[in-house]
Amino acid sequence: MDLVRDILDKQVVDRKKVKIGKVDGLVAELRPGKPPRVVAIELGSITLARRLGARPGRWMAGLATRLGGKRHSEPHRIAWNKIHDIGIDIEFDIDVRETAIFDWQNWLRDHIVGRIPGAG
Amino acid sequence: MKKVLEISLGVVTSVGGFLEVGSLATAAQAGAAFHFQLIWAIALGTICIIFLVEMAGRFAAVSKHTIADGIRERFGFNAFLWPLLAILLVNFLVMAAEIGGVAIALELATGIGFHWWAMLAAFVAWLFLWKGTFGIIEKGVSMLGLVTLCFVVGAVMLKPHWGQVVAGAVPTVPNHDATNYWFIAVSILGASISPYLFMFYSSGAIEDRWDESYLGTNRAIAAMGMTFGGTISVSVLIVAALVLAPHGIEQVDDYHQLPLILIPIFGFWGFVLFTASLGIACFGAVLEVGLQQAYLVAQGFGWTWGENEKPRDNPGFSTVYTAALFLSALPIAVGLDPLRLTIFSMALTAASLPLSVIPFLFLLNDERYVGNHRNGMISNAAVLFVIALGFALAVVTIPLQIFGGT
Numbered sequence A: 001m002d003l004v005r006d007i008l009d010k011q012v013v014d015r016k017k018v019k020i021g022k023v024d025g026l027v028a029e030l031r032p033g034k035p036p037r038v039v040a041i042e043l044g045s046i047t048l049a050r051r052l053g054a055r056p057g058r059w060m061a062g063l064a065t066r067l068g069g070k071r072h073s074e075p076h077r078i079a080w081n082k083i084h085d086i087g088i089d090i091e092f093d094i095d096v097r098e099t100a101i102f103d104w105q106n107w108l109r110d111h112i113v114g115r116i117p118g119a120g
Numbered sequence B: 001m002k003k004v005l006e007i008s009l010g011v012v013t014s015v016g017g018f019l020e021v022g023s024l025a026t027a028a029q030a031g032a033a034f035h036f037q038l039i040w041a042i043a044l045g046t047i048c049i050i051f052l053v054e055m056a057g058r059f060a061a062v063s064k065h066t067i068a069d070g071i072r073e074r075f076g077f078n079a080f081l082w083p084l085l086a087i088l089l090v091n092f093l094v095m096a097a098e099i100g101g102v103a104i105a106l107e108l109a110t111g112i113g114f115h116w117w118a119m120l121a122a123f124v125a126w127l128f129l130w131k132g133t134f135g136i137i138e139k140g141v142s143m144l145g146l147v148t149l150c151f152v153v154g155a156v157m158l159k160p161h162w163g164q165v166v167a168g169a170v171p172t173v174p175n176h177d178a179t180n181y182w183f184i185a186v187s188i189l190g191a192s193i194s195p196y197l198f199m200f201y202s203s204g205a206i207e208d209r210w211d212e213s214y215l216g217t218n219r220a221i222a223a224m225g226m227t228f229g230g231t232i233s234v235s236v237l238i239v240a241a242l243v244l245a246p247h248g249i250e251q252v253d254d255y256h257q258l259p260l261i262l263i264p265i266f267g268f269w270g271f272v273l274f275t276a277s278l279g280i281a282c283f284g285a286v287l288e289v290g291l292q293q294a295y296l297v298a299q300g301f302g303w304t305w306g307e308n309e310k311p312r313d314n315p316g317f318s319t320v321y322t323a324a325l326f327l328s329a330l331p332i333a334v335g336l337d338p339l340r341l342t343i344f345s346m347a348l349t350a351a352s353l354p355l356s357v358i359p360f361l362f363l364l365n366d367e368r369y370v371g372n373h374r375n376g377m378i379s380n381a382a383v384l385f386v387i388a389l390g391f392a393l394a395v396v397t398i399p400l401q402i403f404g405g406t
Helices: A045-052 A054-066 A102-110 B002-019 B023-035 B040-063 B067-110 B120-129 B135-156 B162-168 B179-192 B195-205 B211-241 B255-265 B269-302 B315-333 B337-364 B377-403
Strands: A011-013 A018-022 A025-031 A034-043 A075-081 A082-087 A090-094
Touching: A011 A034, A018 A034, A025 A045, A034 A054, A045 A054, A054 A102, A090 B255, B002 B135, B002 B195, B002 B255, B002 B269, B023 B040, B023 B067, B023 B179, B023 B211, B023 B255, B023 B269, B040 B067, B040 B162, B040 B179, B040 B195, B040 B211, B040 B337, B040 B377, B067 B120, B067 B195, B067 B255, B067 B269, B067 B337, B120 B135, B120 B269, B120 B377, B135 B195, B135 B211, B135 B255, B135 B269, B179 B337, B179 B377, B195 B211, B195 B269, B195 B337, B211 B255, B255 B269, B269 B315, B315 B337, B337 B377
Parallel strands: A011 A090
Antiparallel strands: A011 A018, A025 A034, A034 A075, A082 A090
């Protein structure tokens, strides 16, 4: 499998098929004497900013920490062994509600979107 | 029978997307200043958009990806960022121009200055997106858009010299005002080949759950819908040429000149029909571009998206279209001239085409996405042509903007 071609930047869904983001980064473990092994995928703005360069990455990490606290100072990671299916989307056997990935969307819903009449 | 219904609905929908303030204003300018000589630009733009829309639909139906998904996945985030920013900017300007069109229609109808209407127009559009479903937006609004057929009726009633109309479909060099001629030609191409049209179309195909059985439907909708839209644009050009020029108006530089074009044909009702056509066509475009902004961001970053879900369940998506609508209303609300903004945004659209169209060359030839439904020679030639055209337009747009703009 070609990781960059077949995994990176693909749509990620959780076990309930909720779209939770794209595969923004891959985390590999270096092992002495053996080839590196993928251990997790990363999602979120910090990872994306790091792809643009070291400085944007630091800025974004600072911004995320200021807005979201310590919980958001590092990129979100999903362990590779949770992978369930690779098709049009990549399905992970997790529930997004148990992660911090949707914290900002939940904040938007609770503080802005949900308060506007007719939001459902 | 079901297919026939589907195709006719699709055709009506694409007319709604095709005809908006850009094609109206540029066609009217072309007709007033150069008689039928620029019909070729509308014809060329229509042929290009037929190819791009067909490809966007085929890509979505076979790969189950929207064009935005495809670009991000195939080229990676860093490359995706450029078309993303370019299309967001172009869409922002186009949407501001469309809100300007709605506001001008309301000014024509009430006599109250257009800048007072910008925020209200954005608010009503927002209400449609907030409460409506994709079906209502796609079908309901574009049904109303059929009122623009009054231009076709008007053009036929004026009994143009059809030989001259056909002659206008062949590109020729102007014998006066060459810079203005080419600038209008560029704006017409920008108005016809709008990235939001094919991007929106691919999102619509996913919202409507298209699969490979829709390929024939897709081809029919793309060809007939865009031809239909192009016919209306040509009619606007014909009417403008036969009405405005004899009245001594050769340079359309003010929206208030435009309602004149239907009055000699329909009398007072001509004024009503023009105002309604402008208002409805632009309002439909505001909805489509507004949705497209949200689709683009949500698809690019992998959030939940879909116009059929409630805003509560889609907070990121609904926040993007809310912000996009009100931001785009600002330039009009502070009194920026809608006509100048329209012409400027159409020229910029043309210049941005290489960024949004180059990905088609790769996506539609990649069998991992489109299997054995890859582009043939003709489709690839069409994409290459649009890219070359886009580059040429980008190079000439900026100097023309300075020297030839209205």
